[in-house]
Amino acid sequence: MTVHRIKHQKLVPLILKALVYDERRGACSLGWNVRDAACYVCWAFARAYDPKELEPYVNQLASALVIVALFDRNVSCRKAASAAFQENVGRQGTFPHGIDILTAADYFAVGNLNNCYLTISIYIAGFEEYTKPMIDHLVARKINHWDGAIRELATKALHNLTPQAPDYMASTVLPQLLPMAIGMDMHGRHGAILACAEITHALYKLAAQNDRPVTDFLSSESIEGLKAIHQTLSDRKQYRGFGGELMRPAVCVLIEKLSLSKMPFKDDPVINGWQSLIDDSLNAKQSIQEAAVSALAALCQQYYQVQPGEADTHMQKQLLSRYLSGLKSTEVQMRCGCALALGSLPAFMIRNKLQQVLDGLQEACRVTQKEDGFTEARRDAASALAQVCVTVGVCAQASPDSAVCEGNVSGVYEALLECMNNYTTDSRGDVGSWVRAAAMTGLQDVTLQVAGSAPDLLSPAICQRMMCCLAQQAAEKIDRYRAHAGAVFLRLLHSTEPAVPHIPYQEELLKIFPLGGVESLNWSAPSQAFPHITRLLRLPVYRYHTLLGLAVSVGGLTESTVRYSSHSLFEHLKSIQQDEAEMQQFGDTLLHIFRDNLHNDRVSVPVMKMMDQMLANGCFEIFVHQDSHPFCVELLSLCKEEIKKSKDTKKLRSCISVKTTAAQVYEMLLTYDDVVDAAVLDDVMTVLSDSNWESELSVVRTYRNQLCDWLGVPRPTLVTKSPV
Structure with a gap:
C-alpha cells in the first residue's frame, strides 16, 4: 500500500499536467494526443486501484477530468475525459456529485463545444468542489489560448460563472486579469480585456438585483485599472497593425460592458478617449465596426444624457455632423461604419434631428451614375434607415424631426422600395442582393411599427x-x-x-x-x-x-x-390553356416585361430562354395557330430589337443557335422534301449533316454561302462601316 501511495504521489501530478498539455507549433498545436492518453490513464486508474488508494487524489482527478470534458478544444479529448469520469464514478464511487455531473456531461453532450462552455459549465459550477478549479483553469489556460474562438468562449464562460463566486471573481480573478490586459502577450492581452469586460458586467447585474452599484464589488484599484486599459494601449501604439485588429474590438467590448455596468466615469477624460477609438474603428473591417457600433450605443446611453431622455446637445451635434458627413466619404468602409453608427444611436440622440438623419440615410441608399459601387454602404444605410425609424417610433401628427409621421413616412418607404431594385453585380456576383435583403428586413420592421401605432400612414399604394x-x-x-x-x-x-x-x-x-x-x-x-x-x-x-x-x-x-x-x-x-382571355393577359404581361427590360441582359436573356421553353412546350399554341396574332408579331419585333447590333454570343444563342438551326433545317428538309430542287437536295443534305458547324467563322461562312446558292437565297453581305 505504501509503495502504491509513493507511486501515486509521483504519478498523479504528471497525469494532471498531461491532461492540460497544449503547445502551439505554427498554425496548429501539439498535445491533444497527450491529453487523450492521459484520459485513458485516468480511465485505467478506476479499474486498477482500490477506491481507498485513490481517495487522497479524488478531488484533483475529478476536477481535472471535468475541466477537460468541458473546456478542451478537441472533441475526442472531451469525450475521452467524459468516459474516464464515468468509469471512475462507476468503479470508484468517490467522485463528488458524480452521477449528477454525468447526467449533464455525458459522452454525447460534450460533443458540442458551445454547449460545454456556456451551458453545462454553469450547472457543474454549482457544485463548490468544481467552481474555483474551473474558473482558475479558464484564467490560466484558456483566455490566453492561441485559438481566438476558445478565448472568446472562455470569457463568456467566466461571465456565466461569476454568480457562482462573485467575491472570488472581484477580489482574486479581476486583479489577476488587469496586468494581463496590458501585458506583452497579444493573445493573453486580448482574452484578459474581454474577460475583464464580461466579469465586470456580470458583477453589475448581480449588484443591480439588490439596487447596489457595481463599485460595491470592485476595489478602487480595480476601477482605476479598468479605466487605464485604453490609454495604456493607445500610448503603446497597440491599436496598430495585426495586433490592432484584436485590440480594437476587444476594447470596444470593454467600453460597451463598462458603460452598461454604469461605471462612474461621467465627465472623465477617458470618455473622450473611448469616443475617439470608436470613431477610428468605424473605418475598419466589418467585425471591428460591429463592436464599435455596439459600444457607441451603450456609451451614448450612459454618458451623453444630461437627464433622462435629454441629450447633451454638444455631443449630439458633434456626432451627427461627423456621421452624416461620413456617409459621403470616398471610402466604402467609412460609409458603412457611419451608417451603422447612425442606426445604433438611442432615440434621445436623434430626436429633434430626425429629418436630417433620414435625408442622409435615404441619399446613401440611392444608386447614382457617378457612384454605382458602394454596395455594402447601401446595404448598411438601408438597415440603419429602418433601425432609426423603429428607434424614434411612430406618431402620425408629430413633427418630421421627432418621429415617423405623415411628413416623412413616404420618403422612408420610397428609399427602401428603391433598394429592392438594386441588382448591382461585380466580380463577387449579385452583390445587390445584400441591399435587397436589408431592404426586405427594413420594410418588415418599419411596416409592423407603423401598423401598430398609426396604420393610416400606410396607403394602399405603398x-x-x-x-x-x-x-x-x-x-x-x-x-x-x-x-x-x-x-x-x-x-x-x-x-x-x-x-x-x-x-x-x-x-x-x-x-x-x-x-x-x-x-x-x-x-x-x-x-x-x-x-x-x-x-x-x-x-x-x-x-x-x-x-x-x-x-x-x-x-x-x-x-x-x-x-x-x-x-x-x-x-x-396548362390550367389556363383553354381560357383565351387569361392567356391573353398572361401574354400581354410577358411582353410588357420584355418591353420594359429591353437591353437589360439580367432580365432579357432569361426572358428569351423562358420564351424558348414555353414555345417548345406548346404553351402559346392558341396564338401561334392564328395568322399574324399580335402576340407573335410583337414577340418577334422585341427579339429583333433585343439582338440588334449585339455581339454578345450568350444573348444571340438565346435567340437562335447556329447548331440548332442547322439541325432544324435538316429535319425540315427530311419532312418537306419538295421545298428544295431534287437536283441539289442530296448536296444540301450532305452539307447540313456532314459539316462541322462549330468550326471557325470563315469556314462556316463557306458552307452557308454554298447553301444559299443551292437554295436560291441571296448571300448575306458584311456591312462596311465608314471611318469616323
Whole structure:
C-alpha cells in the first residue's frame, strides 16, 4: 500500500499536467494526443486501484477530468475525459456529485463545444468542489489560448460563472486579469480585456438585483485599472497593425460592458478617449465596426444624457455632423461604419434631428451614375434607415424631426422600395442582393411599427408596391434571398397584432398560404416554393412582378431552380390553356416585361430562354395557330430589337443557335422534301449533316454561302462601316 501511495504521489501530478498539455507549433498545436492518453490513464486508474488508494487524489482527478470534458478544444479529448469520469464514478464511487455531473456531461453532450462552455459549465459550477478549479483553469489556460474562438468562449464562460463566486471573481480573478490586459502577450492581452469586460458586467447585474452599484464589488484599484486599459494601449501604439485588429474590438467590448455596468466615469477624460477609438474603428473591417457600433450605443446611453431622455446637445451635434458627413466619404468602409453608427444611436440622440438623419440615410441608399459601387454602404444605410425609424417610433401628427409621421413616412418607404431594385453585380456576383435583403428586413420592421401605432400612414399604394416587390423576390433564383423574401411576405400577410392594412387580395393570399399550412414550407427549396409562387399569377396585381421574378428563375443556370420553376410555370399555363382571355393577359404581361427590360441582359436573356421553353412546350399554341396574332408579331419585333447590333454570343444563342438551326433545317428538309430542287437536295443534305458547324467563322461562312446558292437565297453581305 505504501509503495502504491509513493507511486501515486509521483504519478498523479504528471497525469494532471498531461491532461492540460497544449503547445502551439505554427498554425496548429501539439498535445491533444497527450491529453487523450492521459484520459485513458485516468480511465485505467478506476479499474486498477482500490477506491481507498485513490481517495487522497479524488478531488484533483475529478476536477481535472471535468475541466477537460468541458473546456478542451478537441472533441475526442472531451469525450475521452467524459468516459474516464464515468468509469471512475462507476468503479470508484468517490467522485463528488458524480452521477449528477454525468447526467449533464455525458459522452454525447460534450460533443458540442458551445454547449460545454456556456451551458453545462454553469450547472457543474454549482457544485463548490468544481467552481474555483474551473474558473482558475479558464484564467490560466484558456483566455490566453492561441485559438481566438476558445478565448472568446472562455470569457463568456467566466461571465456565466461569476454568480457562482462573485467575491472570488472581484477580489482574486479581476486583479489577476488587469496586468494581463496590458501585458506583452497579444493573445493573453486580448482574452484578459474581454474577460475583464464580461466579469465586470456580470458583477453589475448581480449588484443591480439588490439596487447596489457595481463599485460595491470592485476595489478602487480595480476601477482605476479598468479605466487605464485604453490609454495604456493607445500610448503603446497597440491599436496598430495585426495586433490592432484584436485590440480594437476587444476594447470596444470593454467600453460597451463598462458603460452598461454604469461605471462612474461621467465627465472623465477617458470618455473622450473611448469616443475617439470608436470613431477610428468605424473605418475598419466589418467585425471591428460591429463592436464599435455596439459600444457607441451603450456609451451614448450612459454618458451623453444630461437627464433622462435629454441629450447633451454638444455631443449630439458633434456626432451627427461627423456621421452624416461620413456617409459621403470616398471610402466604402467609412460609409458603412457611419451608417451603422447612425442606426445604433438611442432615440434621445436623434430626436429633434430626425429629418436630417433620414435625408442622409435615404441619399446613401440611392444608386447614382457617378457612384454605382458602394454596395455594402447601401446595404448598411438601408438597415440603419429602418433601425432609426423603429428607434424614434411612430406618431402620425408629430413633427418630421421627432418621429415617423405623415411628413416623412413616404420618403422612408420610397428609399427602401428603391433598394429592392438594386441588382448591382461585380466580380463577387449579385452583390445587390445584400441591399435587397436589408431592404426586405427594413420594410418588415418599419411596416409592423407603423401598423401598430398609426396604420393610416400606410396607403394602399405603398402596401401594394411593397407586397408586389416581395412577391418578385420570392420568385427569384437565389435560394437564400427567396427564402428571406418569402418569410417577410408571410410575416406581413399573417400579422394580426398589428394587422397590416391594404394588402391586395388578402383573402386569396390566405388561401394560397394558409397559416397552418405554410409553417413547414421551405422557401429555399425550389421544389416546395415554386408551386406556391406560381399561384400568384392568377392575381392581376401580383402577376407582373411574380412573372418577372419567375423569368429570372426559369431562364437561369441552376439546374434544380430551372427544373422546378419551369415545371410549376408550365402547370399554371396548362390550367389556363383553354381560357383565351387569361392567356391573353398572361401574354400581354410577358411582353410588357420584355418591353420594359429591353437591353437589360439580367432580365432579357432569361426572358428569351423562358420564351424558348414555353414555345417548345406548346404553351402559346392558341396564338401561334392564328395568322399574324399580335402576340407573335410583337414577340418577334422585341427579339429583333433585343439582338440588334449585339455581339454578345450568350444573348444571340438565346435567340437562335447556329447548331440548332442547322439541325432544324435538316429535319425540315427530311419532312418537306419538295421545298428544295431534287437536283441539289442530296448536296444540301450532305452539307447540313456532314459539316462541322462549330468550326471557325470563315469556314462556316463557306458552307452557308454554298447553301444559299443551292437554295436560291441571296448571300448575306458584311456591312462596311465608314471611318469616323
